[in-house]
Amino acid sequence: MNRTDTPVTVIGLGLMGRALAGAFLKAGHPTTVWNRTASKADQLVAEGARLAPTVGDALRAGSLAIICVTDYQTVHALLDASDVELDGTTLINLTSGDSAQARETARWVEQRGAHYLDGAIMAIPPTIGTAEAVILHSGPQTNFEAHKSTLDALGTVTHLGADHGLASLYDVAGLAMMWSVLNAWLQGTALLRTAGVDAASYAPFARQVAAGVAEWLPGYAKQIDSGSFPAEVATLETDARAMTHLIEESEAAGVNAELPKLFKAMADRSIAAGHGGEQYPVLIEEFGKPRTD
Template sequence: MTSNTAGRTSITVLGLGNLGQALAAAFLSEGHPTTVWNRSPHKAEQLVARGATLAATPADAVGASDIVVVTVLDYDTVREVLRPAAGALAGRTVVNLTTGTPGAARDLGAWTADQGAAYVDGAVYAVPQTIGTPAAFVLYSGDEAAYREHRPTLDLLGEGTFVGPAPALSSVYDTALLSGMYGMFAGFFQAVALAGTEGIEAAAVTSPLVRWLTAAADALPAFAEEIDRGEYTTATSNLEINAVGLRNILATTQEQGLSTDLLAPLQRLFDDQVDSGHASSSLSRTIESLRAGR
């Protein structure tokens, strides 16, 4: 494989959106021979000025390096980019950092293996500006041997964690973490809208909200232990108390002229558990109503 005299692993980055540019810049900063490709070549100009090589085609880009990092719009685009380069993939490691679904990751992992390449799927938790800093982290799954071999290089992007050998696992983690994030955003939007009905500015309610959410997050590890054990006994805030509390919130939301669309589904889950005889159980038992819908 290609490497420079200092023994730096050669890397190709396919896709030069904001994230792809940040990834390539991080590799260049550590002296790695870096080849880049993008459908719009002008996006490579700053990277080329820093020493990157611009490839004319995806096949040329793939053939130039040990590691092929892909960060494009979606998995359909990944396939469109990699298929013409299939003949150059053998013996290389594909690290796909494109957001997608678990099924798409499974299919792409199998296809990549058929081409004789190792496949590592990754989920990046960072904005482009924090790539390469302690604020960034990446969850990887797929070919463990390839990940272990290239971990020192991949850790230049952010702290890496290997979550398992199935290519789909990082995508499942990603979907789970992003679901939690969007749930938090939904609660924020609800809070701001409700406060605004009485003329309270968003900034004014956000300060105590962040303080409260930070404290509330401390309950999550205990909830996780209860869920993993399947034991939901509690002496504190049980489902009945929370069902009554949420019903009051929904009533207030209606009184203030707002939609209850965001929180009403959660009320149904609480009520389902209470009606099933679990009023005194921990709030974490709500997950059993979600699981019943699988």
Template sequence: MSSVLPLSAGSGRWNGEGMNANTHTHTPTAVSVLGLGQMGAALAAAFLAAGHPTTVWNRTPAKAEPLVDRGAAHAATVAEAVAASDLIVVCVLDYPAVRALLGPEAPALRGRTVVNLTTGSPEQARAEAEWAAGHGIGYLDGGIMTTPPGIGDSAHMILYAGDAEPLARYRPVLAVLGDPVDLGRDAGLASLYDAGLLGLMWSVFGGWLHATALTGADGVTARDFTRVADRWLRTVAWFMGGYAEQIDQGEYPGADATIDVQVAAIGHLLHAGDARGVDGRLPRLHLELMRSAVDAGHGGDSYARLIEAFRK
């Protein structure tokens, strides 16, 4: 079992007043990781790989062993883990578990920073931020936008929201996990974006699986279809950029393609699917949404008009 190395400069403690001299250095920074499930273990491994003295704690202690073999210090208790570092990263199942772990340690956490990378709701995140502020604890809420194998790769985003100063202070340390994206001071925003982005992912997965089943029915392999789909998604992202401007302006000119034209086009998708015995629930849902806009007299508008169908 290794011991925690001393910080090379300053305490790094959050005092709520501004950054200290070692804020932007890349010196080793002590970090404690609470929760060593699939994700927590990947986070701890990334800190270790970057040379940050890492203390680990998990409810089931055996999960710490592979990390201790790689140089982590093992904390037998949450209190020990909190005492070891000014930066505490938490990644457990849910927010009730986070509070159960941190609640009894509130006095010891004062002046330190908690980075909560556990998935939860915006309301839970805001409540946690309020609790932390009430105890003089720096708080960042995070949304990890990748899976454990993606940790340590700056191609992937980790969303942060909450206190500005700890984020500025620890940004270089947190950057070893993935590209840190600052969503601002409302601690609920990381969870809100996370939920929305997962919804987007499931919609894309659904559309991709439907299309893969459709093309696969005529012998196209998933790999061949996906090569083309990958390029198409970039074009779709380009469409979204233009439609986002329309949504923010509240005007939906159908200058590129109208909803009427897309109602006709989705008919071909439904026909092709029915002819091949492919489940058509997803495209029918899209058709239903498009028809609601057409029925309201907006068939000549762009697809962005459908935002109104979601804002009931």
């Protein structure tokens, strides 16, 4: 059952912070806001929000506070102010950062008597308040469950686990997927443009290929988790020969070949280590270790 009478505080009113506060207001939650530049709260105040004069005052308005600011250094600076009392507060930090910062901030906040969840917003501001907005949370599940009905106002909220760093790790893992897909599409687009094919013509085919590859992921995940990589579809050596073809085609067309050369270099190292007869996910061994040169 969704409770709409739970008071919420939102600290930080950039584009995302204003979207978060707006979603709480729309859902009927009494909403207190604070921002260093107070004028950014004008529209929210007009819609019914209360503007707090200080961070400390904002936190005293209720037991649930969302903070979404520039970085973790700003989080610490704001919460370390003399009038801030965190004891008994549940603080949900939706500021972008890395997993080490998330874990350290959790310790820092919990030492001051607060409950803490770290989070990551996998959405753009206009989608906040809709199911399209995916918001990840990590930290004690009891903290999440206690406020899930309130957080549901923001979109599709998910709890990942007790490790406070998980939301940040999922965030960057998602970015790795996004940039990899986009860069692969740009590589193909650059190749086809040399033959007069425009990006709009290629995009539907590329989308079909991306969706097909996505269907492989559950099966490949089972291989990775089991540590066994039988060649059910193709061997890594077969894939490596196709990579060579992509490199040669790119270079012949005058298209940048750095990306396929990276693929090939990683495959070559895995083959040299004796994995050429296994399936593509065996490359997890290369992704799982840093380069030493």
